[in-house]
Amino acid sequence: MRPVTILGAGPAGLTAAITLAKAGWPVTVYERRATVGHHGNGDLQGLENWADADDALALFRACGLAINFAATPFRELTVLAGRDDEHLFQCERPAFYLVRRGKEPACLDHGLAEQALASGVVIRCNETVAPAAADILATGTLHRHHFAVAMGETFRTDHADLACGLLDDEAAAKGYAYLLVAGGHGCLCTVFFDHFDQLAAGYEVSRQRLLARFPLSMTAPRPFGGVGGFLLENCFVEKGRLRVGEAAGLQDLLWGFGIKSAVASGCLAAQSLIDNTDYAVAAQARFAGRQQASLVNRYLWERFAGADYAAFLRRVRRAADPLAWLGSFYNLNRVHRVVYPFAVAALEKRYRLTPTGAPNERP
Numbered sequence: 010m011r012p013v014t015i016l017g018a019g020p021a022g023l024t025a026a027i028t029l030a031k032a033g034w035p036v037t038v039y040e041r042r043a044t045v046g047h048h049g050n051g052d053l054q055g056l057e058n059w060a061d062a063d064d065a066l067a068l069f070r071a072c073g074l075a076i077n078f079a080a081t082p083f084r085e086l087t088v089l090a091g092r093d094d095e096h097l098f099q100c101e102r103p104a105f106y107l108v109r110r111g112k113e114p115a116c117l118d119h120g121l122a123e124q125a126l127a128s129g130v131v132i133r134c135n136e137t138v139a140p141a142a143a144d145i146l147a148t149g150t151l152h153r154h155h156f157a158v159a160m161g162e163t164f165r166t167d168h169a170d171l172a173c174g175l176l177d178d179e180a181a182a183k184g185y186a187y188l189l190v191a192g193g194h195g196c197l198c199t200v201f202f203d204h205f206d207q208l209a210a211g212y213e214v215s216r217q218r219l220l221a222r223f224p225l226s227m228t229a230p231r232p233f234g235g236v237g238g239f240l241l242e243n244c245f246v247e248k249g250r251l252r253v254g255e256a257a258g259l260q261d262l263l264w265g266f267g268i269k270s271a272v273a274s275g276c277l278a279a280q281s282l283i284d285n286t287d288y289a290v291a292a293q294a295r296f297a298g299r300q301q302a303s304l305v306n307r308y309l310w311e312r313f314a315g316a317d318y319a320a321f322l323r324r325v326r327r328a329a330d331p332l333a334w335l336g337s338f339y340n341l342n343r344v345h346r347v348v349y350p351f352a353v354a355a356l357e358k359r360y361r362l363t364p365t366g367a368p369n370e371r372p
């Protein structure tokens with residue numbers, strides 16, 4: 010057991026830190042922002058329950074994490090397509106859990122930081138070290154490889170819990186907008202996957218449409234936003250340093266659900282240090298197929314679902330179990346393998362799927 014240095018106190022870095030500290034390793038996490046979760050601003054994010062057969066919270070527990078943050082299960086989702094089309098999806102098990110990101114109590118980041126501190130991890134905020142001095146890089150989005158840009162507002166409301174998505178290219182080019190409420194915390198956001206210069210205008214359209222459908226009180230608004238980065242060729246190990254979460258390009262290129270991969274990769278990296286096994290091999294086996302499937306899903310989404318979102322929603326509704334149906338797209342299958350070369354050719358240039366620049370500059 011040697012001292013381990015981790016860069017970045019997001020879900021990936023903190024999961025790695027907790028796993029190592031619980032095994033008795035001395036761990037220091039450097040976070041360049043003033044606090045853990047500083048960039049979140051309380052926005053609601055979803056732990057999706059369709060990519061894996063296991064429940065999202067079970068993944069956290071399997072990684073040795075406690076659920077010491079608010080995680081609100083949602084079994085109902087309203088989706089609007091264009092101006093007139095509306096669908097209500099109802100599931101027997103939660104379709105997703107909403108968690109808040111940020112530094113406040115009950116937020117995911119705050120909860121993970123508390124677990125890390127309780128396990129003996131030293132967290133040094135407002136500080137960083139050179140990547141070359143770190144053992145694990147958990148620095149989040151690779152901006153040079155961004156595929157989606159989000160803009161939104163969090164707010165307080167007296168409205169009941171609510172989850173509503175909007176599919177409309179004017180509101181969110183090739184992406185989606187959403188209005189979420191959990192426990193009095195609200196969040197309205199648009200996520201663009203193309204035409205990023207129209208983000209602000211798209212946010213206004215999203216706001217009008219979603220609030221026209223669900224007029225609700227909004228107090229204490231706060232802006233938030235961010236980008237998602239994706240790499241097809243993951244560099245899980247680079248000059249002895251392990252990359253986890255979005256710093257390894259791990260993301261869901263279809264819709265941008267990256268938290269579960271961040272947690273899973275953080276745990277895997279820590280476990281590989283503890284067991285002295287090859288993280289690159291284990292991570293490649295676990296994530297490479299997912300990344301490829303996700304690339305193909307994005308390609309198919311833009312070609313087919315994007316041509317008629319209402320038809321896509323009707324197709325999902327026809328499925329006996331919509332979650333299982335969605336899940337069937339998340340693991341590499343025969344269709345993915347056939348379509349893969351076309352998807353790479355179509356999206357390589359737009360999204361820069363392969364690493365560019367010196368590896369250490371990537372964060």
Ligand SMILES: Cc1cc2nc3c(=O)[nH]c(=O)nc-3n(C[C@H](O)[C@H](O)[C@H](O)COP(=O)(O)OP(=O)(O)OC[C@H]3O[C@@H](n4cnc5c(N)ncnc54)[C@H](O)[C@@H]3O)c2cc1C
Nearest residue numbers: 017019020021041054055137149159235254255266267268
């Ligand atoms: C608006 C938005 C909505 C999203 N919604 C969802 C969702 O609903 N569901 C979902 O699963 N995912 C969602 N995501 C994606 C999800 O937030 C990320 O996949 C996840 O946070 C990645 O975790 P991470 O630990 O790899 O990186 P991060 O959470 O980005 O954490 C990285 C940390 O490293 C720090 N850092 C960076 N560089 C340095 C440095 N040089 N030194 C020290 N510290 C550094 C950063 O300040 C940050 O705290 C969303 C993303 C955005 C932007």
